[in-house]
Amino acid sequence: MLNSLHTEQKIGFPHPTPEEMQKIRKWSNAEAHQVVVVDIIAADNLMNRSRGKWSKDSLVKLASLAPGIIFTLDHDWENIGKVQGRVFDANYIESEPPYEELTKAGNFELNRWIVGDEGYAKVEVKAIVPVDAPVLESLWLGTTGYVSLGNFTIDDIWCPLS
Numbered sequence: 001m002l003n004s005l006h007t008e009q010k011i012g013f014p015h016p017t018p019e020e021m022q023k024i025r026k027w028s029n030a031e032a033h034q035v036v037v038v039d040i041i042a043a044d045n046l047m048n049r050s051r052g053k054w055s056k057d058s059l060v061k062l063a064s065l066a067p068g069i070i071f072t073l074d075h076d077w078e079n080i081g082k083v084q085g086r087v088f089d090a091n092y093i094e095s096e097p098p099y100e101e102l103t104k105a106g107n108f109e110l111n112r113w114i115v116g117d118e119g120y121a122k123v124e125v126k127a128i129v130p131v132d133a134p135v136l137e138s139l140w141l142g143t144t145g146y147v148s149l150g151n152f153t154i155d156d157i158w159c160p161l162s
Contacts, residue, residue, distance in 0.1 A: 012140055013038055016128065024088045024128055027068050035128040038085065038139065042066060044122035046097070046114055049105040053114070056121045059092055063123045066090035071127055085129035094121045 013036035016024055021032055028035075043054045043062055054062070067090055072082045097120035102111045114120075129136060138144035 013129070013136060020088065020126065023067070027086050027088055028128060030128060030130075034131060035085075036131055036136065038127050038129050038136075040071070040087075040125050040127060042087075042090065042123045042125045044097075044101065045118065045120065046101060046111045047105065047107040051107075056118065059121050059123050063090040063092040066123065066125050071125075084133055084135045085127040087125045087127045089126040091124050092121065093124055094119055096120060 015032045016035065016037050020037060024030065024035075043059060045054050045056055045059060047053050066087050069087050070083050071085055071087060097111070097115055101120070102108055102115070104111070135144060
C-alpha cells in the first residue's frame with residue numbers, strides 16, 4: 001500500500017501523469033510524488049503593464065525554447081530562494097481571449113484593438129513545483145498571479161517587461 005503522501009494532491013494541483021513524467025525526466029530526477037504540475041500562461045500578444053507586447057512570431061519561438069527553463073518570482077533568477085519550479089512542456093495557442101485577459105493592466109481598448117487586428121495568441125507552459133513549495137498555496141488562493149520565466153536567450157527577441 002502506498003503512503004498517502006505519494007498519492008495526495010497538493011492544494012488542487014495534480015501530480016504528473018506517466019506521459020508528463022517522460023518529458024520531466026529530460027530536466028529533473030524528481031519522482032511523481034515529489035512534484036505537482038502547474039499550468040501557466042507564460043506570455044501572450046496583449047499589452048502588458050509595461051506597455052510592451054510579444055509578437056506572435058516571438059511567442060512561437062518562446063514556446064519552442066521554454067521547456068527546461070526555471071520559473072521564479074520577481075525576475076530574480078540568481079536568487080535560489082525565489083526559484084519555484086521548472087518548465088517541462090510549452091505550447092503556442094491561438095484562441096479567443098478570456099475577458100479578464102483583455103482588461104489586464106487597464107489596457108482594454110488597446111487589447112481589443114490587438115485582438116481585432118491580429119487575434120489572440122499565448123504560450124501555455126506546464127511546470128513542476130515541489131509539493132511543499134509555499135508558492136502553491138499563493139497560486140491556489142490567487143494571492144500570487146504572476147511568475148517570471150528565465151535562463152533562456154532568444155536572438156533579437158526581448159521580454160517586453162525588461
